[in-house]
Amino acid sequence: MAEPAIISVRKVNKVFNGGSDRAVTALEDIDLTIGRGEFISLLGPSGCGKSTLLRVMADLTAPTSGTLTVNGKAPGAARADRDYGMVFQQAGLFEWRSVLRNVELPLQVAGAKKEVYRAKAEEMLELVRLREFAGHYPWQLSGGMQQRVAIARALSADPEILFMDEPLGALDEMNRERLQGELLRIWGDVRTTVVFVTHSISEAVFLSSRVVVMSARPGRVAACIDVDLPYPRTAATRTTPEFFEKVKDVRRALHEAPSERAAA
Amino acid sequence: MSAPGLTGSAGTTGPAARALRLVPVALTAVVLLGVWQAAVTLFDVPAFIMPTPVRIAAAFGHDVGTIMSASLSTAKPVLLGLVMGSLGGICVALAVSRFPRLSGPVLNAAVLINCAPIVALAPIFNNWFGVTSLLSKAGVAAVMVFFPVFVNTTRGLLQIEPLHLEIMESLAARPRQVSLLLRLPNALPFLFNALKLGTTLAVIGVIVSEYFGGSTEALGVYIAYQAALPRFDYAWAGILVSGALGLGLFGAVTLLERFLMPWHESFHEESA
Numbered sequence: 001m002a003e004p005a006i007i008s009v010r011k012v013n014k015v016f017n018g019g020s021d022r023a024v025t026a027l028e029d030i031d032l033t034i035g036r037g038e039f040i041s042l043l044g045p046s047g048c049g050k051s052t053l054l055r056v057m058a059d060l061t062a063p064t065s066g067t068l069t070v071n072g073k074a075p076g077a078a079r080a081d082r083d084y085g086m087v088f089q090q091a092g093l094f095e096w097r098s099v100l101r102n103v104e105l106p107l108q109v110a111g112a113k114k115e116v117y118r119a120k121a122e123e124m125l126e127l128v129r130l131r132e133f134a135g136h137y138p139w140q141l142s143g144g145m146q147q148r149v150a151i152a153r154a155l156s157a158d159p160e161i162l163f164m165d166e167p168l169g170a171l172d173e174m175n176r177e178r179l180q181g182e183l184l185r186i187w188g189d190v191r192t193t194v195v196f197v198t199h200s201i202s203e204a205v206f207l208s209s210r211v212v213v214m215s216a217r218p219g220r221v222a223a224c225i226d227v228d229l230p231y232p233r234t235a236a237t238r239t240t241p242e243f244f245e246k247v248k249d250v251r252r253a254l255h256e257a258p259s260e261r262a263a264a
Numbered sequence: 265m266s267a268p269g270l271t272g273s274a275g276t277t278g279p280a281a282r283a284l285r286l287v288p289v290a291l292t293a294v295v296l297l298g299v300w301q302a303a304v305t306l307f308d309v310p311a312f313i314m315p316t317p318v319r320i321a322a323a324f325g326h327d328v329g330t331i332m333s334a335s336l337s338t339a340k341p342v343l344l345g346l347v348m349g350s351l352g353g354i355c356v357a358l359a360v361s362r363f364p365r366l367s368g369p370v371l372n373a374a375v376l377i378n379c380a381p382i383v384a385l386a387p388i389f390n391n392w393f394g395v396t397s398l399l400s401k402a403g404v405a406a407v408m409v410f411f412p413v414f415v416n417t418t419r420g421l422l423q424i425e426p427l428h429l430e431i432m433e434s435l436a437a438r439p440r441q442v443s444l445l446l447r448l449p450n451a452l453p454f455l456f457n458a459l460k461l462g463t464t465l466a467v468i469g470v471i472v473s474e475y476f477g478g479s480t481e482a483l484g485v486y487i488a489y490q491a492a493l494p495r496f497d498y499a500w501a502g503i504l505v506s507g508a509l510g511l512g513l514f515g516a517v518t519l520l521e522r523f524l525m526p527w528h529e530s531f532h533e534e535s536a
Contacts, residue, residue, distance in 0.1 A: 060430060
């Protein structure tokens with residue numbers, strides 16, 4: 001990895017209900033370094049802690065032990081400085097705000113002047129190609145369009161990092177593939193570091209420069225697989241032998257990962 | 265790239281269409297009044313049991329000056345009480361949502377006060393503010409309006425989608441920003457529901473408390489006086505005017521609601 005690290009995770013553990021007999025180890029000894037400008041996917045079965053790891057990086061939940069830095073700071077400081085934008089599985093748009101006003105939210109919260117956040121929001125809507133829907137309300141948009149608004153919102157404060165927690169999980173296959181293409185185009189434009197949680201192997205391979213394969217119970221990093229397919233990737237990329245080869249590699253890594261810790 | 269709800273043809277949203285939607289309402293009213301008139305005439309119901317609409321209309325026409333000036337002096341405390349009760353309910357709800365530990369005791373106190381019947385409140389307020397004071401009538405209405413506004417607004421301020429809260433957290437929003445940008449708009453639909461309840465409660469509160477003294481130029485006094493005479497056609501005219509007052513306030517609140525929350529799902533169909 002030539003690029004300097006933007007996120008570094010060292011010996012991070014996360015235990016839910018710690019101390020009780022219902023204690024669940026969600027993350028165990030996670031070590032991970034993410035370079036500036038990478039597109040990283042966290043891939044694994046449900047319950048492998050991939051979303052928890054993302055939420056720890058985003059300072060939405062605290063690790064039980066271990067250290068991590070995000071953009072060279074503690075995660076809390078990175079959140080306070082708005083170094084990252086976040087997209088969730090549901091768009092989570094405020095239904096009382098128009099599309100444009102939803103995209104304005106992060107900079108408005110950050111205390112920017114109105115003309116600044118308005119101009120920036122318009123620029124972001126241009127980026128996700130929803131300019132003509134600026135005045136619409138969320139209920140008037142399809143799920144895919146809502147998610148594009150959520151991406152515009154997450155990017156509107158020019159964050160260094162974009163955290164995405166299964167952002168395309170709620171979409172149908174067609175919309176999903178189209179939005180994957182959109183996302184790569186947007187990433188090509190803004191060049192932020194992306195950490196993308198998914199349980200779809202082909203999605204991870206198509207999007208990422210590196211796939212982090214996780215195993216479940218407890219959540220661990222099982223393998224890191226570089227995806228050296230050249231960008232820009234298009235629909236044609238999905239049909240190349242190299243793509244299939246990578247999908248096969250990742251699938252093998254997933255299946256070789258220890259699934260359950262041997263019970264006594 | 266489809267956008268559901270954007271493809272409505274202009275014909276379904278214009279003012280003509282709006283007027284058209286009033287037709288069934290008008291028809292229903294006409295049919296109801298017709299049935300009423302026919303039934304009373306046909307079964308020869310005595311006027312003190314149930315006067316015909318025509319008789320009520322005649323009574324209204326005969327006494328229109330008195331009735332209208334009475335309703336005007338009733339409308340004032342109704343409006344004032346509605347505003348006071350709503351503002352009070354909103355303010356206490358804001359305080360409770362900021363300090364949730366208060367919510368238990370405050371809610372209990374509110375229930376207690378709300379249980380006090382009008383027959384108790386009206387003389388007490390007359391005693392406090394003076395029998396002719398606008399405040400003594402408006403106060404009763406305010407107490408009645410306060411309760412639903414407080415309970416519903418509190419709910420709306422606290423019942424936030426966890427995802428929305430998480431988004432605000434990821435944006436490092438301060439508590440004041442969470443209140444202003446998320447909790448308040450989230451509470452608007454709850455508030456308007458309560459205000460709609462409040463309009464009828466305010467009318468009832470003022471009319472009933474008018475029995476307990478004060479200016480004789482008031483709808484409550486007029487209705488009671490005519491019923492005692494007994495001139496029930498005149499009493500009914502007063503009752504219908506007080507109903508119209510409540511309906512008018514209800515309509516005003518609905519208009520305000522449309523203006524303030526055009527995004528709300530209850531209005532989706534119309535723009536579809």
